[in-house]
Amino acid sequence: MTQTPLLSLTGLTKAYPGVVANDNVSLQIAPGEVHALLGENGAGKSTLVKMIYGLVKPDSGTMHMNGAEFAPAEPRAARAAGVGMVFQHFSLFDAMTVAENIALGMENAPKLGALSAQITAVSETYGLPLSPDRIVGDLSAGERQRVEIIRCLLQDPKLLIMDEPTSVLTPQEVEILFTTLRKLSADGTAILYISHKLEEIRSLCDSATILRLGKVVGACVPRDTTARDMAEMMVGKLLQTPTRTPHAKGEIVLQLKDLKAPAPNAFGMALKGISVDLRAGEILGIGGVAGNGQDELLAALSGERPVAGGMLLHSGDDIGGLGPTKRRARGILAAPEERMGHAAVPDMSLTENAMLTGAAREGLDRRGFLDWSAATRFAQSVIDTFDVRTPGPQAAARSLSGGNLQKFVIGREVLQRPEVFVVNQPTWGVDASAAAAIRQALLDLAETGTALIVISQDLDELMEISDRFCALNEGRLSEPREAQGITVEEIGLMMGGAHGMEVAHV
Amino acid sequence: MMDLSAINPLLFIAGFFVAATPLIFAAIGELVVERTGVLNLGVEGMMIMGAICGFATAVETGSPLLGFAAAALGGAALSLLFAFLTQVMLANQVASGLALTLFGLGFSALLGQSYVGIKPPRLGDIDFGPLADIPVVGPILLSHDIIVYLGIALVVAVWATLKFTRAGLVLRAVGENHDAAHALGFKVKRIRTLAIMFGGACAGVGGAYISLIRVPQWTEGMTAGVGWIALALVVFASWRPFRVLLGAYLFGGLVQLQLNLQGVGVAIPVEYLAMSPYVITIVVLVVLSRDSNRAPGSLGRIFHASH
Numbered sequence: 001m002t003q004t005p006l007l008s009l010t011g012l013t014k015a016y017p018g019v020v021a022n023d024n025v026s027l028q029i030a031p032g033e034v035h036a037l038l039g040e041n042g043a044g045k046s047t048l049v050k051m052i053y054g055l056v057k058p059d060s061g062t063m064h065m066n067g068a069e070f071a072p073a074e075p076r077a078a079r080a081a082g083v084g085m086v087f088q089h090f091s092l093f094d095a096m097t098v099a100e101n102i103a104l105g106m107e108n109a110p111k112l113g114a115l116s117a118q119i120t121a122v123s124e125t126y127g128l129p130l131s132p133d134r135i136v137g138d139l140s141a142g143e144r145q146r147v148e149i150i151r152c153l154l155q156d157p158k159l160l161i162m163d164e165p166t167s168v169l170t171p172q173e174v175e176i177l178f179t180t181l182r183k184l185s186a187d188g189t190a191i192l193y194i195s196h197k198l199e200e201i202r203s204l205c206d207s208a209t210i211l212r213l214g215k216v217v218g219a220c221v222p223r224d225t226t227a228r229d230m231a232e233m234m235v236g237k238l239l240q241t242p243t244r245t246p247h248a249k250g251e252i253v254l255q256l257k258d259l260k261a262p263a264p265n266a267f268g269m270a271l272k273g274i275s276v277d278l279r280a281g282e283i284l285g286i287g288g289v290a291g292n293g294q295d296e297l298l299a300a301l302s303g304e305r306p307v308a309g310g311m312l313l314h315s316g317d318d319i320g321g322l323g324p325t326k327r328r329a330r331g332i333l334a335a336p337e338e339r340m341g342h343a344a345v346p347d348m349s350l351t352e353n354a355m356l357t358g359a360a361r362e363g364l365d366r367r368g369f370l371d372w373s374a375a376t377r378f379a380q381s382v383i384d385t386f387d388v389r390t391p392g393p394q395a396a397a398r399s400l401s402g403g404n405l406q407k408f409v410i411g412r413e414v415l416q417r418p419e420v421f422v423v424n425q426p427t428w429g430v431d432a433s434a435a436a437a438i439r440q441a442l443l444d445l446a447e448t449g450t451a452l453i454v455i456s457q458d459l460d461e462l463m464e465i466s467d468r469f470c471a472l473n474e475g476r477l478s479e480p481r482e483a484q485g486i487t488v489e490e491i492g493l494m495m496g497g498a499h500g501m502e503v504a505h506v
Numbered sequence: 507m508m509d510l511s512a513i514n515p516l517l518f519i520a521g522f523f524v525a526a527t528p529l530i531f532a533a534i535g536e537l538v539v540e541r542t543g544v545l546n547l548g549v550e551g552m553m554i555m556g557a558i559c560g561f562a563t564a565v566e567t568g569s570p571l572l573g574f575a576a577a578a579l580g581g582a583a584l585s586l587l588f589a590f591l592t593q594v595m596l597a598n599q600v601a602s603g604l605a606l607t608l609f610g611l612g613f614s615a616l617l618g619q620s621y622v623g624i625k626p627p628r629l630g631d632i633d634f635g636p637l638a639d640i641p642v643v644g645p646i647l648l649s650h651d652i653i654v655y656l657g658i659a660l661v662v663a664v665w666a667t668l669k670f671t672r673a674g675l676v677l678r679a680v681g682e683n684h685d686a687a688h689a690l691g692f693k694v695k696r697i698r699t700l701a702i703m704f705g706g707a708c709a710g711v712g713g714a715y716i717s718l719i720r721v722p723q724w725t726e727g728m729t730a731g732v733g734w735i736a737l738a739l740v741v742f743a744s745w746r747p748f749r750v751l752l753g754a755y756l757f758g759g760l761v762q763l764q765l766n767l768q769g770v771g772v773a774i775p776v777e778y779l780a781m782s783p784y785v786i787t788i789v790v791l792v793v794l795s796r797d798s799n800r801a802p803g804s805l806g807r808i809f810h811a812s813h
Binding site for chain 1: 802
């Protein structure tokens with residue numbers, strides 16, 4: 001390419017106490033190019049885009065935009081220079097309308113009436129249906145993302161940064177998004193695209209830069225590179241694919257019979273008549289877009305929110321009214337999605353956290369008195385077995401990285417030899433090698449005869465480990481299907497198609 | 507003996523405004539603070555600081571209006587301490603607010619030692635000319651000092667600012683989700699500090715209204731819990747300015763009513779009468795707020811700009 005790059009980064013370095021987030025990073029993006037930024041958690045992708053967006057100042061190195069020096073002191077300056085960013089965790093305000101949200105992200109926002117007209121115009125041009133007066137808190141994840149994208153588009157960006165945009169979308173919504181992005185790219189807007197999902201990058205991106213531990217370790221043309229090769233460049237070593245050995249399924253251990261539960265709060269989802277049987281040694285994968293009843297289903301199964309009699313049977317006994325401790329004693333264990341504050345108490349040590357869920361099954365308490373040395377041994381065995389990187393069981397849960405804490409949280413339950421194990425988002429925010437280890441642990445657990453329910457939004461993960469697959473949509477569970485041979489389109493339909501699209505037209 | 511005819515209905519209703527004004531100021535200030543996501547429990551302390559600063563200044567200069575200006579400064583100065591603790595030192599807002607109230611009560615007592623038993627200069631009512639002679643409306647609505655009208659104007663201004671201006675939108679955004687507001691490049695701490703100072707100034711004026719006009723004299727701890735009522739009012743008014751106004755008038759009216767009932771000797775123990783405004787106001791506002799009790803998303807959470 002002979003044209004001047006739109007954006008060129010040279011030798012960017014940014015250090016935080018104890019860690020170099022970016023070390024001498026250079027890359028170039030041409031106008032209209034879709035450029036992927038790849039790397040594991042902690043590789044420095046977020047820091048890099050925050051520097052481009054003016055949220056973080058580099059310690060050294062330079063940026064050039066269209067050949068001119070570019071050093072945004074704050075997001076405002078970056079936006080003025082034509083950089084737009086769609087955040088991984090949406091930077092939206094739930095209690096406000098779509099138009100108000102968009103106005104907040106603009107430098108010279110017009111009056112709300114005029115802005116609403118602009119929003120409607122842009123949303124039609126790019127095929128992103130969205131009504132300006134709706135309250136953002138009522139929107140689906142896909143619609144919320146459209147709010148962010150339209151906010152960026154209204155400022156006519158030359159470069160659009162997207163941080164993990166598809167992690168909350170159904171396959172159909174991903175297609176709609178990609179159509180929009182391709183259109184933008186054809187119009188000359190460059191896109192810097194961050195994602196873990198390598199197949200998406202292969203279908204969308206023109207080029208890719210791979211970061212590892214803050215350094216650029218390679219570049220490739222995603223179309224000509226296999227996903228596996230890219231993954232290994234990211235990790236820096238060969239990846240272990242989880243292996244599964246076929247084994248016979250046992251008796252039915254858990255039955256859900258028309259399980260209903262009201263929504264826990266205004267933003268929750270009611271469970272509407274869920275029926276499914278689970279056999280020993282089987283993994284039931286439950287897909288679906290977040291907010292369709294995943295948390296509520298886990299709470300109903302773990303006993304956090306007991307359900308009415310006759311809805312939940314364990315080996316034929318009605319356990320609907322039992323709380324978590326009694327269910328744990330029976331061997332029904334659960335690991336919720338949110339690690340900090342739900343699965344683990346952030347300010348307590350790993351030993352204390354091990355005590356909290358392990359007491360009933362591991363005999364860590366005797367007549368109300370706690371056996372701390374046994375709890376420490378148990379925590380240590382979790383750390384050893386699951387390769388949790390930490391100074392020791394006395395470390396606070398908060399001090400562990402997301403992936404390490406996740407390994408601890410899952411390992412803590414796995415080592416309690418569950419009869420039924422329910423887990424929500426087992427590898428959310430966990431890097432590829434830790435995710436592979438966790439999936440292998442779940443497969444091994446099934447082989448020993450445990451029945452598992454794995455709730456996840458990562459379809460590749462569910463395909464890799466599930467025996468049967470079903471989807472949650474609006475609090476209802478689809479009919480389970482054999483996971484073998486199921487296609488992405490079929491899964492998308494089970495998940496409710498392009499979720500939220502119909503609503504947006506109203 | 508009870509003689510309800512001893513109550514002059516016009517003076518009685520006009521008294522609503524006087525009784526409600528300290529509450530209006532304190533609550534509308536706290537409403538703005540809470541809409542930016544900060545919970546300042548120091549309202550009572552800032553009010554009493556305003557009460558003594560206003561009283562002392564009015565006595566020394568002979569000008570009640572200068573007294574109100576000093577009250578606003580005094581309240582804002584004390585609120586800066588809270589802003590320093592919570593926005594710079596990232597201290598817990600609840601504990602800092604309680605400390606502020608205790609500090610304000612003690613410090614004001616120290617400052618006020620030489621002012622006990624003095625009469626402050628009076629602030630005259632606004633002269634509406636012939637309008638004030640309109641029957642009923644004149645004595646009720648057009649017979650007050652400027653601060654009463656300023657309070658109402660302030661509520662309208664806060665409502666309009668929050669609803670129609672960009673500054674109001676940004677302010678609400680900071681209170682709704684401070685991380686998102688920060689990501690968009692808004693100065694969360696600066697906006698919050700300014701709001702806290704505004705709240706302090708309003709509370710100060712409210713306090714001075716008690717010491718300069720409503721009572722009018724200086725005694726220790728004379729705000730007597732109005733700051734706490736203001737805090738409750740903001741919550742039960744669902745963080746909406748006009749509901750604050752409504753609640754303040756309800757409370758003011760009930761205070762006025764119970765004082766009058768005490769005056770005419772109703773056969774109910776004084777303690778019941780004295781607590782009735784608090785109970786009834788809260789009950790009414792709880793009922794009102796059942797449908798729309800939506801607190802600002804970041805209320806009371808400490809903001810720390812990571813990376």
